Amino acid sequence: MANTVNGREVRPVQALVHALEVLEALGEHRELGVSELSREIGLSKTAVYNILGTFESLRFVRRDPSSSRYKLGWRLNELGALVLSGNDLDPVVTRPLLQKLAIETGESVLLSVLDREGVTYIDRVESHRPIRMVAAPGRQSPLHATASGKVLLAYQPAEVIDSVLDGTLTRFTDSTITDPAKLRKQLAEIAANEFASVVRENEPDLSSVAVPIRDYSNEVIAALAIAAPADRLDSDSAREGVLSSLRDTAQEIESHLGVNHS
Template identity: 40%
Template sequence: METHVVTDAPLSTVTNAARLLKAFLTREESIGVSELSRRLGIGKSNVHRLLTTLANEGLVEQDTRTGGYRLGIVVYELGEAVKIHLDLHAAAGPVLVRLREETGESSQVGVLDGAEVVYVDRLESAYSLRLFTETGRRVPAHATSSGKVLLAHLPPPLLDRVLDAGLAGFTPHTVTDPDLLRAELSGVRAQGWARSVDEREIGVTSVAAPIRDVHGDVVAAVSIGAPSARLGAVARRRYARLLVEAGEAVSRRLGWVPQDERRAATPVH
């Protein structure tokens, strides 16, 4: 007889789903419904319902040989995403310090989440007049230099999805025409860096360059942001070179090697 009943409260259900996933940290090959029920103190029917939901999302999968359950491939993918962010933080830290010393401006690392950029690392400017963008803040990708770098290297179907959802205008300078943005993103890929001048907010300018992982995929962007008065055309070009160098430095710390260096290191038979 089942004596433990899960309530229908959403928070309780989420808590029990989290507890269930943690039960697999024992690294057993698979765990059955009855055993999970015993360990968690949750009724079998509720355990089965949770497992079915988690299986539909790819978080767990059933072992057809034993009938038990184990963690699914999505959990592995989530773990890899966490690892990338941890590696990114370690790789970018020293480079951000040097970038701030060289430019005096706020420096940050951003990653793409859907149509938004999330800043995962940031160092504040030494100037008394500076921007305040806290770590974890989300900003629209199409109106920021980091976002343009990341959008420029998206696979076409994913870029289409972002553009098809619509591009909001934040200032008169925001690019809201998908065709114009596509043309700009093509230029970003060609020159290796992006800029955003008064596009998200009047008086704010930023410049960004890509960060690549060991496979050469663009996984983040490094940028500086400052009041537009300090980042005119001449300053933007000068800082763009520093940002490209900073992006390459972080990329190398993540294991990336430029193609020309890989070719030079390949022995000729």
């Protein structure tokens, strides 16, 4: 069955799809044996064993000799570092700014990019508070139900927005907006006001505020967000309180990307 990627029809290589399903299952469960992986992804034990053997020889997975269970390998970490180093959002520059923002607001800070029809978090600094939002780098979230996602979607061409709004808009909580007309109106307001706030839309106990990050060509390439337990960001005044800090940090990051704010 062919898929459409960026307007092009692509026929997936099934063997590669199965191999990547093995990696994704290990990423989700941390550690699995051959039989567990076989049940998890619906492949024969022989196929799973051969995939794992190939990945182990290439350092994409590692096997615990005492338990014969498998974990993700360090080669993936090396490739992830290459992805980040090839990105304009160099963590050497952005990480100290994210840390400073987390200390200033007392909340978790998320840096994310648009990744096809989702938002992918490429870095985060967690709040020091015992109750806080946690999001691992690489995690993907929906565009229509997160502040970061809405900010990134708001500045996309009309055809991209249409594609998302015409697709499946999953309701995650009672607060999730799934009406395309309401979302379209909200996205226009976000683009005009240059920030998005979401209250209990993706998770019932979580709220967030996000602002865009632009590069030297004025293109929005990322979103910077504060995420916290909903009771700490439920009020307009609480969200406005972190918005100023978010905008200041976004401008600092943009300065490193060649944006002139003078």
